[in-house]
Amino acid sequence: MSRALSTTEAHPLPPLTIGRHTHRLRTVALIATLGGLLFGYDTGVINGALAPMKAELGLTALTEGVVTSSLLVGAAFGALAGGRLSDSIGRRKMIILIAVFFIAGALACVFTPNLEFMVAGRIVLGLAVGGASVVVPVFLSELAPFEIRGALAGRNELMIVIGQLAAFVVNAVIGTVWSDHEGVWRYMLAVAALPAVALLIGMMRVPESPRWLISQGRVDDALTVLESVRSPERARAELDEIVHLANEQSTLVSPGWRALKEKWVIRILLVGIGLAVGQQLTGINSIMYYGQSVLTEAGFNQDTALIANIAPGVIAVIGGIIGLSLMQRINRRTTLLLGFILTTTAHFLIGSASLALPVGNSARPFVILLLVVLFVGSMQTFLNIAIWVMLSEIFPLRIRGLAIGISVFCGWTVNALLGLFFPTAVEAIGISGTFFIFGFVGLAAILFVATQVPETRGRTLEAIEEDVSTGAIYVVRPRVPAAEYPPSR
Template identity: 75%
Template structure:
């Protein structure tokens, strides 16, 4: 039983010692900053294609279909990287896996920069995808396992904030390079080369970072885990958390199967399906279609190419602003409430974009600006209420003994949905226009709202160990689905 639950089945337990300020809080912040360079790379490498694709198409002679292949090859690679890295991090460790991902980020970036043709470009994008998918799986778990439960949402959510900062950086770099040197050949290679800098920083930074203490405990390396906790907690808090995690881990070693065998427990299977549903629902908002093809959407709306590059910065800025607001809400607003608000707002934006595209025909001077405003509103709603909440929930809802495996499966499905959208979005827009595309996203948003309301439990304000016990027994669906946790 978790030490932080004050009442369960009539049994009273002692809460953990409170958080205190000191050098350990500064060290925790340093570890989180270095790890989230993985999120920064995730954002840059997925966002840079937005502005690099049009000049790349001219240089490499891409067709509309091969444009989709170049874009989606990273995403299919990310699906494989997510599921592979999740299992690898369970066996090999979170820290070592992130170091490997840094090497893949650098290798993939260099392959894309020097790609002489379509085939090598696709290979480089697949390598980048393996790194992006791995980072999307391992970094949130690493942060969640390091964080005290009181600030787990805001700490784990920093990775999503760094993702949107990376995407904004890509949009700004694209706009500057595209407008200053767009007439020169190979300008897209410079856009892609910038990613080598944070990849190098991630590698050398992680060499000085500790391993996840919860992973160390799961491997029986108790003294190492306590030594790590002592650097990021007060001594009293470190020892109390250590006892709590070790007790649960010892129980699970005797009774719990790992990976696929764990799915025989119907509650574990159910929470895995919830994780998959969260990831797929997030992608079916179409957010990454805007991030990958935003310039093309704005050109179709009525902007010229250079103006679209500049206008495309606006969704990137609002994404960062929304991410900052979302971090501040993580410890004050229930996760379910945040998700329901987010899907409601994004669905409304989808229908409004479709209506505006229908009501304002091509050539109407108001069309590009109205659609840009609605796209910015959509991205702001998405980043403020959905993206950080989804990634935080995926990092915290799974039990420790299958955490890497389960989040890997969930994010694999997320990336597959993302990849198919990336592959077919240009074809979809060409076939039914902005109007039909965003009406379709709106219908999918209504289905997502039904899923969130009926299936997703509440997780805020509780330790990973308390959540793990309730998930394993199914109590989380009965007791905590609509309960507002007490303020920590």
Template identity: 75%
Template sequence: MATTNPHGGTAQQIQLPPLTDGPHRRRLGLIALVATFGGLLFGYDTGVINGALNPMSADLGLTPLTEGVVTSSLLFGAAVGALAGGRLSDGWGRRKTILLLAVTFFAGTLVCVFAPTFGVMVVGRSLLGLAVGGASTVVPVFLAELAPYEIRGSIAGRNELMIVIGQLAAFVVNAIIGNVWGEVNGVWRIMLSVAALPAIALFVGMLRMPESPRWLISKGRAADALEVLSLVRSPERAQAEMDDVKHLAEEEEAAHQTRWSALSDKWIVRILLVGVGLGIAQQLTGINSIMYYGQTVLIEAGFQSSAALIANIAPGVIAVVGGVIGLWLMQKINRRTTLLLGFSLTTICHFLVGIASIALPVGNPARPFVILLLVVAFVGSMQTFLNIAVWVMLSEIFPLHVRGFAIGVSVFCLWIANALLGLFFPSLVAAVGITGTFFLFGIVGIVALIFVYTQVPETRGRTLEALEEDVTTGAIYTVHKTPTTAR
């Protein structure tokens, strides 16, 4: 397949040898498993507040406002962590940055577990936020840069699957601890402390993992890059990919492009805006308001507090099931099609929740179960069609020389939207109820559908280098509306 180069010409055809089975495939799977402990921590630390908030509020004397501050402090910290993590990983390396994030996860957990006051809890949650944001930026890039293009979606998407597994783990741990030791003072501290275990596993595991070969090439360390590629590819495939990536890196170096000078290129700016738009649209579905305040929503729907804690496991289970299906879809369906399906289904669910809330007033015995069913359908649609697709696209649409920076900016905006929603969601529900809240989410979903249809390009089935060449010329918006045979 011929592709355009950054200077407007046509790149030489390069046919990569096919993927083969062997020890190198198993090594790639092990690297992905270890790295995605960052996603597991992301999920647990964002989900654990769902059940820990009520006993924490009683112990620390929190008000509705300070509850929102405790919840959103992690999210604002994540916005900073995403931006800093992306830039740090460009200069320091993906692997070393993930190791630093593991240490930050552990430190933040300890501060939260032993927090005596509201102020210390906010500090601890902010530290966790820095780690969560950094992981949300660096881990998907690390996986995408290690994965062969043929299975990049399923490899990079494993991080999102681990996020929802972490959230489900938080919901299950909360339900068990909350119902068995619910009367114990400081029960929420036990809930929070569990996060220390995967933080230790991530640190120990990453000590033995290799660096991203594409990052090594960008730093002129070609021999090290080939050594890493040889661990996770057949010898012929490793050398072919090496030549392809090295050629593109040399072109970028000759063009003297840096992350800031690249922003003078209208096509780089446009793809950055696509990344920002995808991140914000994903968050404004309201998915994380369910993950953070699911118990609150279910109590509002009519469940008792303890029953809501147990019922809250259902969205967590469907999120994992949807994540597994979503990984499979990454290899079967175009990214744009997946996103359009996802936003269509979640928007329908939003309006149905709002309608059910009107049709079944408070006191109707069917109300809590119907709303729970619709919330589960919403979460399932979100995890099956949207979450994995968005994170995979953010990991693959940006050129190498601005990849860490650009995904950092995109995920920074994603986390700011998440944080604002986390901060104001309790007040929004208090002001307009479930009905008004979900109708607002539905309106935003319609806007997101228009954005995806008109602005988001297709990326499935192509190497990162082929995508990069089309992004830097704008051809990705005109030529590749559907995937073609990858070079």
């Protein structure tokens, strides 16, 4: 089925060039993705800190879930508030505020005297994690040239899994070297303060998103930012394109919550919510939070499980690196379908292995560890980066922060429920029952992507926005050969 070319596709932009602006773009991206690193570390550190914390604070299976899920509840509201606030005060100021929350939350958790104070500190950290999960991908997406937007915006997800791996390694080192120290888990939590301070200082020197500046009528400031991260010719051409569509779409998209009265806005918002919720219902974060517990249930002793838990973290980083390269080579929909098919298969295999190999079988822990590694690798290679990139690019500029905030709020809410009830579920129905449930949900996710999710690769944010508003985005387009895209720089 054919369709008319959008305005932005009809007038190609000047090609990308390499120069000082390229280095500047990379530096800005590196600083901003420290938010992703903190996201990963603060969600992953609980994996190893929970066991010694449980002994000192006297946690039960339920309060274990409360400590873990309190961050996720904070993250849900942090995503919603952070996205909306970033539309008002800007992406840069919002990330600076997020860095302050990361520092405050880390200190509160390290010096907590009791369970209640720990939960409060985790909620503050959650507000920062949720805000970072929304604002950093949007900031990178709005700053990146469309040719490398997937690779640049996807770096945030790579930094998330690097942060989770760092947490697993730090947990294993500290937990082994200082295992006899009372409050060893406090050392694990304290490490997060270091990148938080680096994020705060670094963002002081980072420019604002040019697209947000244009949405505020600050066209000259936007040109200055674009000229710092593009060649002069490309910067002016992009500015003209963004300004043109911003003026055109201003009559179609109301700012804030009023935009939700438009049917086409609701439709793309439901796509975003479906992607965010589908990502969480794979159970990936249950593995990242409770991986040590799952491996202990599989048959490893506690110390061995702490070290073996590094394996999923390593494969997550390897998968993230591969996934980042796929953003420039494979269409988003194809990547998502492959990801959900592979993760769903892994769910059923883990459940089946747990049934076939009873507790006490010497092969059981190693087989389940291998399948968990395959699951995490499939998730990070094909799903996580693609989903976060799509969430950062499918929404209109005037409500981008709000819309991704609503989507991620729904995802974090599901994540919080999983974090709260996962230990109880494993205790009640075992590994097999839990992963069979994840598998059946995965079948529904495959159907959703196949029927509802549009393609966005290789198009400017303005072209995507124009086609979202007209409905043309949902028309199946011929696959664009990878050769038509400039190589990632």
